[in-house]
Amino acid sequence: MGATYLGEGRCRFRVWAPYADTVALHIVAPEDRIVPLNRAPRGYYEAVVSTVPPGSRYFYLLDGKKERPDPASRYQPEGVHGPSAVVDLTRQPWPDERWPGHPQEELIFYELHVGTFTPEGTFQAIIPYLPELAALGITAVELMPVAQFPGSRNWGYDGVYPFAVQNTYGGPHALRQFVAACHQQGLSVFLDVVYNHLGPEGNYLGDxxxxxxxxxxxxxGRAINFDGPGSDEVRRFFIENALYWVTEFAVDGLRLDAVxxxxxxxxxxxxxxxxxxxxQAAAKRGRRVYLIAxxxxxxxxxxxxxxxxxxGLDAQWSDDFHHALHALLTGEANGYYRDFGQVEHLAKAFRCGFVYTGEYSxxxxxxxxxxTELCAPKQFVVFAQNHDQVGNRALGERLSTLVSFPALKLAAGVVLLSPFLPLIFMGEEYGETAPFQYFTSHTAPELAAAVVKGRRAEFARFGWAAVPDPQDEATFRRSRLHREQLQEDQPRALFAFYRELIRLRRTLPPLTNPSWEQMAVTAFEHERVLLVR
Amino acid sequence: MGATYLGEGRCRFRVWAPYADTVALHIVAPEDRIVPLNRAPRGYYEAVVSTVPPGSRYFYLLDGKKERPDPASRYQPEGVHGPSAVVDLTRQPWPDERWPGHPQEELIFYELHVGTFTPEGTFQAIIPYLPELAALGITAVELMPVAQFPGSRNWGYDGVYPFAVQNTYGGPHALRQFVAACHQQGLSVFLDVVYNHLGPEGNYLGDxxxxxxxxxxxxxGRAINFDGPGSDEVRRFFIENALYWVTEFAVDGLRLDAVxxxxxxxxxxxxxxxxxxxxQAAAKRGRRVYLIAxxxxxxxxxxxxxxxxxxGLDAQWSDDFHHALHALLTGEANGYYRDFGQVEHLAKAFRCGFVYTGEYSxxxxxxxxxxTELCAPKQFVVFAQNHDQVGNRALGERLSTLVSFPALKLAAGVVLLSPFLPLIFMGEEYGETAPFQYFTSHTAPELAAAVVKGRRAEFARFGWAAVPDPQDEATFRRSRLHREQLQEDQPRALFAFYRELIRLRRTLPPLTNPSWEQMAVTAFEHERVLLVR
Structure with a gap:
């Protein structure tokens, strides 16, 4: 689907548009022209068109009336409302076909938001930091969603073009470069993909x-049609999306948002x-690709x-593990933390992956x-922090500003020495103190207002004045990392502590691929001690 | 849940009403009085009350304002809007604890609508016909839903009191008598239960x-809350309903409507x-109880x-088998029949239970x-007719008025000699010619109008004048059986043919418990022949 560049100025356009009686291609650059597409079975329209060099910009014209970007656009250089662009990924050399990847039990994730990891907010700008991350010992960079979203500031869950790499992050070529750079550093790359909804702005798929x-x-937002009339094609759209990242970007796995x-x-x-x-696609290329829900x-x-x-997915996140740990560390008992707070909860998480396996919540x-019978510990991803657990607090406070330094070290130990796959949220490794707040940059004024209102309503109990305005650029700027903190003593010590824990995890035999059969977990509630052997 | 009679005028009332701050019992007969209920955990209210003999009538009074029948009412003597009644089932002797039931492969269903099987439209009036049904050879009577619905005429899918046996059918005692009479004739009893929605009139559960x-x-209608907040109690409500039929009425199985x-x-x-x-409940009583979806x-x-x-359900209906057979017999190709029409479709149904096992429809x-791997033929229920396939035609025509007499015999052979569990729709066995039309007797005027309008819209393509008025009592009367037809030659011959096919099914070794491994199915499309060995 989408525009597939065939070389020598030729491009195959293919779009699923069963609602339209006619579909034409409106090429707007380099030269304005309209090319009718041919109707194919099952609501597809397609044509192979000449003289459309890479970089050409186009819309689809539905029934001669509605001009819309391509749902499978590979690039939206002017944002969600602008034309789609023809991309030629074949021009870019792809050096790392021999990249071996990591066995599942060796995965240690580093969740990274491209927009706030560096002041530049681009893929390119992250590359110089990769050696530092490799030195930390993590084995996989997990990017928060990179599909084109409205404006330049967003966590990524408002993406509306699942195939288009965010223009302000650098677009598709920059992502490919980034993956290659990661692989060169021995780092796997995971991509967070959102197959459960599309964002509210620039979402024209319903046309x-x-x-x-x-x-x-x-x-x-509206649920995606995975089982009604026409759902074969909708499923194919998202499956082709997954295969696109695997085959064109050599990503090592996908994190499936909110399945x-x-x-x-x-x-x-x-x-x-x-x-x-x-x-199947991964096997054809002799690789393992992981799907984590x-x-x-x-x-x-x-x-x-x-x-x-x-x-048959490979692993899933355990929010329960986080909540059990967080409630013990902070004593918080509001919201979903009310289901947690005892050492036994964390013990249960160690024994089963989840705390709630049928109990009343x-x-x-x-x-x-x-x-969780028939599952292995390496099928659960655990964390003391992640973008949601930090960012969905009213003020987006990281654990570093909620608990003591020794507690941060304890949290690191619990996660990194656990039998599960650990995930670190960017900055956690040196105790970053900047918040990670909820930010958007909607351009449609009514949407912008709705987002602000919704956010305030969500945290009404805190008093609305306290909730940062998601649309305010200052909220975004406040959420940037300050990796220069790493020059200070305490951050550097914490970084070293993380590195040492990871080293232990990767070298001590009982930690390299633990099984539940070999573990004994005991909770001492009164002493607030959890014993894992 | 509901009113459980304890003997000597004492009764335990228990209702789940988390929306109410207070719940009182308003006994309206034999003597008017109000008794407050006590709050129990998880939103339940309960009390053991004296001087409430069987037959006492009551409402629940929510927050001192809303007077409502009991959601778990055992009996609604005055219909869906009237008071609930205390029922004492223990007074009725229960003679057939030694009833052995039938092994699954021996089940041959006879689907029966209580309201139209006899002119009286009661359980009682069916009993004299049971010997005739037993002589036919069927092994299980499957009652269309008997839960209290609005008015006196309804297929049963508008029921709003899942525990209350329809008053106009004779109520709970009459159903118990009916089950006992069936068991005495060697007939199992299955009940059609609706756990996916409640009817639109008299539905007060949301209060x-x-x-x-x-x-x-x-x-x-509104979906039932099986997985949201409070769903433990909702699930319990319906599970207790199933157990009620099993333990208090000794039914042999449930047909679960539209799962x-x-x-x-x-x-x-x-x-x-x-x-x-x-x-578990069935095992405790040393019985098998079947769940068929x-x-x-x-x-x-x-x-x-x-x-x-x-x-872990026991079996499910195969609409595909019906559609494949019906399309071949009638040549109809509209609506869902467009997916069928070839001998190969029926062959696939014989081979797999379903025709569509992943193919495009x-x-x-x-x-x-x-x-359908890992399933056995006896896990599929098949039919040439049923209440839906007949009644959901605009005019409710039975197969007997659509195809020739030899074709009726062919249909009987295909169903009754199939490796699946056959189901006969009442009257089919003698070629009943009366239609089975869609009828209701809503008392709320706006609902009545909506039902008529909806029905006409559904069949707009036939011209609205042709669609019988569901609310018109004549529609109901037209749908009654005329078993006196059995005195005529052709009906009698068809009945004898059905009886002989059933005898063959029950005695010929290859038919008594067939497996797919022992079957070979070949379709000869040109000759319109299906060969099953």
Whole structure:
């Protein structure tokens, strides 16, 4: 799907637009012209067009009336409302076909937001820091979503062009360079992809076909149509997206955002089909590619193999582990933390991956989760901080500003010496003190107002004045890292402590690939001690 | 839940009403009085009350304002808007504890609508016909839903009191008598239960607690809350309902209506929990109780065992088998029949239970269904007619008025000699010619008008004048059986043919418990012949 550059100025355009009776290509640069597309089966329109060199800009013209960017646009140089651009990735040499990747149990993630990691906020600007990250010992950089979002400041979950790498981050060529640079440093690259909704601004997919459905509700926008009429093509759109990152960008894995909002009742769940497709494409290239779900369901079916009715994903995040640890460290008991707070909770997380495996949750007002039999510890990703757990606080405070320095070290130890796959949120390794706040840069005025209002309502209990304005550029700037802090004693000590823990994890035999059978976990509630052997 | 009679005028009332701050019992007969209930954990209210003999009538009074019947009412003698009544089932002798039931492969269903089987429209009036049904050879009577619905005429899918046996059918005592009479004739009893929605009239459950959710949409009304806050209690309500039929009425199985509209994302699906609960209760009484799903999903997960990730139901309906057969017999190709019409479709149904196991469906505009590995033929219920396939035609025509007499015999042979569990729709066995039309008897005027309008819109392509008025009592009367037709030659011959086919099915070794491994199915498209060996 999208515009596939064939060389010598020729390009194949292919778009799924069953709602349209006619679709034409409106090339707006380098030279303005309109080329009708041919109707193909199942609502597709396509044509091979000449004299469209890479960089050409175009819209699709639906029924001669609506001019829209390409849903599968590879690049939106002028943002979400502007024309799509033809991209030629073949021009860029791809040096690391022999990159071996990492076995699953060796993955140590470093979650990174491109916009705030450096003052420049680009892929390019991160590259000089990669040796430092490699020295820390992490093995995988996990990028927060890079699909084109409105404006220049966004966490990434408002993306509306799943195939287009954010223009302000540097676009597709810059991402490819970044992946190559990571691989050269021995670092895997994971991409956070959002297949459960699209952002509210610049989302024109509904003009093309039944991408969305009203049968299900998501908290963030219309649910994607994974099981209704036309869903074969919608599924294909997102599966091709996953394959695009794997085959064109050589990413080592995908983090699937909030899969509990991927509603699919069909006999073969979208995630099962996605996993099979990605596995096949990766095998063809002799590589392993990992699929890791974020899920609010505590359902091990996601990561169980197909033969026992699972979807066959590789791993999933354990928010429970975080909440158990966070509640112990901070004593916080509001919101979802009310379900946690005892050492036994953390012990349960160590024993099962989740804390709630069918028990009643007071916060959720229902039983929550299921058993994790037939799963291995390396199928759970754990963390003391991540973008959500920091950023979804009203003020976006990092753990470094909530607990003592020794507590930070304790948290690092619990996560990095756990039997699970650890994830570090950028800056955590030296105790970054800047907040990571919720920021957006919507250009549609009514949306901008709605985002501010929504954010204030969400945290009404804190008093609205306290909630930073997501649209204010200052909120974004405040959220930038200050890696210069690493020159100071305490940050440097913490960095060294993280590095040492990672070294231990990677070298001590009991930590390199632990199994639950070899572990004994005991909670001493009164002494506030957790013993893991 | 509900009013449990304890003997000597004492009764325990228990209701889940988390939306209410106070709940009182308003006894309206035999003597008017108000008794406050005590708050129990998780939103329950309860009390043991004296001097409430069986037959006492009551409402619940929510917050001193709203007077409502009991959601778990055992009996609504005055209909859906009237008071609930205390029922004492222990007074009724229960003679057939030694009833052995039937092994699954011996089940031959006879789907029966109580209101139209006899002119009286009661359980009582059916009993004299049971010997005739037993002589036919069927082994299980499957009652269309008997939960209290508005008015006196309804298919049963507008029920609003899942525990209350329809008053105009004779109420709970009459159902118990009916089950006993069936068992005495060697007939199992299955009950059609609706756990995916409640009817639109007399539905007061939303005043008590979060029984419903807006997260999902059903075609018939608000989706039931199986996975949100408070869902433990909602699940318990429906599971207790299933157990009520099993333990108090000794039913042999439940037919679960339209489970594709039971939306549940939790780690343990409601159907899985239901199956485990029913199995446990049945085992305690040394019996087998079957759970058979109607499902539009063609998903074998429903009927696979737990160890391979299934929900553990016993069987499911195969609409595909019906559609393949019906399209061949009638040549109809509109609506969902467009996906069928070739002998190969029926052959596939014989080979797999479903026709669509992942193939593209033109009608659904997407791939449909999944493989049925690890399932046995006896896990699929098949039919040439049923209440839906007859009644959801604009005019409710039975197959007897659509195809020739030899074609009726062919249909009977295909169904009754198939490796699956056959189901006969009442009257089919003698070629009943009366239609089975869609009828209701809503008392709320605006609802009545909406039903008529909706029905006409559904069949607009036939011209609205042709669609019978569901509210018109004549529509109901037209749908009654005329078993006196059995005195005529052709009906008698068809009945004898059905009886002989059933005898063959029950005695010929290859038909008594067939497996797919022993079958060979070949379609000869040109000759319109299906060969099954």
């Amino acid at each position: 093309f076909g039944p991408y969305f459905t009203d049968r299900y509700q998501t908290p963030w 509990h909002a991927i509603f699919d009742q069909s006999a073969r769940h979208f995630l099962e089909e996605l996993a099979a497709s990605v596995r 974020e899920s609010d369901l505590n359902n091990a079916r996601l990561i169980r193999p197909l033969v026992v009715g699972g979807y 007071a916060y959720r007002e229902r039983r929550h989760g299921g058993a | 008590f607690g979060p029984y419903f959710t807006d997260r999902y949409q059903t075609p018939w 594709h509209a039971i939306f549940d994302q939790s780690a343990r699906h409601f159907l899985e929990e239901l199956a485990a609960s029913v199995r 109607e499902s539009d999903l063609n998903n074998a997960r429903l009927i696979r065992p737990l160890v391979v990730g299934g929900y 033109a009608y659904r505009e997407r791939r449909h269904g999944g493989a």
